[in-house]
Amino acid sequence: MSQYTFITTPIYYTNGAPHIGHAYTTILADAMKKIEQMKGNTPLLSTGTDEHGQKNQHSCEKIGKPIDVFLEEQSALFKNLFNRLNIDYDFFVRTSAASHKTIVSRILQNLYDRGLIIKKNYEGLYCEGCEQFKKKCDLDENGLCPDHQVKPKVISEENYFFRLEPYRQWLKEYITNNPDWITPRNYAKEVLSMLEEPLEDLCISRPKSRVWLGIELPFDKNFVTYIWFDALINYISTLDWENNEKFEEIWKNSYHLLAKDILKPHCVYWPIMLKAIGIPPVHRCIVHGYWIGEGGIKMSKSLGNVVDPNEVIDSIGTDALRFYLLNNMNSTGDAPISISLLLQGYRILANGLGNLQMRALKILDKNLNGIIPAEVELTNDDKKLLQDISDSFKSIYAQDLSLSMVNELTNQITNACSLVNGYFSSEEPWILAKDPSKSNRFKQVLKTTLEALSLIATAAYPIMPKISKEVLNSLNIPTENIITDFNIEKLKSEKIKVPEPLFPPLEKKVLEN
RNA sequence: GGCGGGAUAGCUCAGUCGGUAGAGCGGAGGAAUCAUAAUCCUUGUGUCGUGGGUUCGAAUCCCUCUCUCGCUACCA
Secondary structure, X not given: OOOEEEEEOOXXXXXXXXXXXXHHHXXXXXXXXXXXXXXXXXXXXXXXXXXXXXXXXXXXHHHOOOHHHHHHHXXXXXXXXXXXXXXXXXXXXXXXXXXXXXHHHHHHHHHHHOOOEEEEEEEEEEEOOOOEEEOHHHOOOOOOOOOOOOOXXXXXXXXXXXXXXXXXXXXXXXXXXXXXXXXXXXXXXXXXXXXXXXXXXXXXXXXXXXXXXXXXXXXEEEXXXXXXXXXXXXXXXXXXXXXXXXXXXXXXXXXXXXXXXXXXXXXXXXXXHHHHHOOOOOOEEEEEOOEEOHHHOOOOOOXXXXXXXXXXXXXXXXXXXXXXXXXXXXXXXXXXXXXXXXXXXHHHHHHHHHHHHHHHHHHHHHHOOOEOOOOXXXXXXXXXXXXXXXXXXXXXXXXXXXXXXXXXXXHHHHHHHHHXXXXXXXXXXXXXXXXXXXXXXXXXXXXXXXXXXXXXXXHOOXXXXXXXXXXXXXXXXOOOOOOOOOOOOOOOOOEOOOOOOOOOXXXXXXXXX
């Protein structure tokens, strides 16, 4: 029975250009979508851009463009990158869209009418340089803002607040009773520790005098709503929550993907907001770490170790980038990335999968006129090899979506390539080919190798969609609808052509400037 | 300061229930020549961050400390 799976990325802040972290989360979401698709489910992928708030406003003012032009351009940077990354999104949310604003507005009004949003005075230390309130512990020993060396002003202003504390106990119990709600589990622990202390009221308004780029509070025209309150709602506004009769069915199987820095908004504010609205929490939160430079050094422009996703695509291609990212993020912490690591990753693919395809197809082309010997009966050992590969993929695909599941998949792709390369080497088909009496064995080895290749290519589809299709096409296997069909013998006796290399040698210059 | 993560082979990391440490990459040696000089095989005695405790036995549980990263809300 087909079921919906709703997969979301955060909506990305349009203040700057997309970086490798944006690329990763979105690739992960896309890979998960494709996994669900292959299983016969109906996945929906939502991503988008977050276009309100102070920083967007400032960037825009600095550049001096009309706001809608600025936002359109910035949002397009993300859209373009995602297209280049082969992201098959179903929704691209822009918080500046009227439909989104309407829903946010309605939710605000509803919570206000029910007395869940209250107005009160807020007094705090405000640094005009930072344009934000500071806590005492943020200041240096002289009570100055560490960034501006200025004493913050005591400002008192009226604001609207959403009360979180009444829901704290409920959320605590929810997380305790649903230990897999936040995965990996160490992040659930962190959220639980946030819930140990009483939660302060969440200030959900900003006076327009400070921030004008936002959604106006429907009950007070002097304020816009706090960006997080607006942004989180994208996850339901994108589904047109109130009017979508399938909402419950879709939401039941929803996954939020996020980086660890936005754990609190997603795992504290958001479930509480939903609870207040009357919607159950998302099915699962999948949290991941950061990409950092080689040697554990943070990426920064001054160090010149920033990895720009568009440049990487230019040099090693989308699928090699996808593979690297999905293969190398570990489930507990941060993961390193650099040009040389990416090149190493590319080489592993070229030498493993690329070489396997090429050596098998070329020998087939030379000796059997390019016709796949599909009719030959395999030995039990050959069949076992295929069955083992097939079983390993099947068991991975049977798992729930998670970081470790994706990791196992990429590992198993590499392992299978190496296994089959080993098989090929030890069977020495190039020697068998010279001896007419060994023709049957030759055909068995070739068929086994090609069948294995088709299994690997099928399994790799979510990770490397383009490469996967190229391999399958080279074996004359249709690719319109790739499913988790790990049948070990599906090739037909058809003539194939030797294709161009999947991962051609790179020109070194491309990457080393 | 508080909370949380990490600390395991040169590098990046796995290690589920506690039972004498694993993978990939790199390095070294060899085989092979079908293939994008790609492949295959062989090769790792590491104080599992420090000190202590529990245990017949701990990388794995408990405590101390050190280093490191993140969060600590109104910047996202």
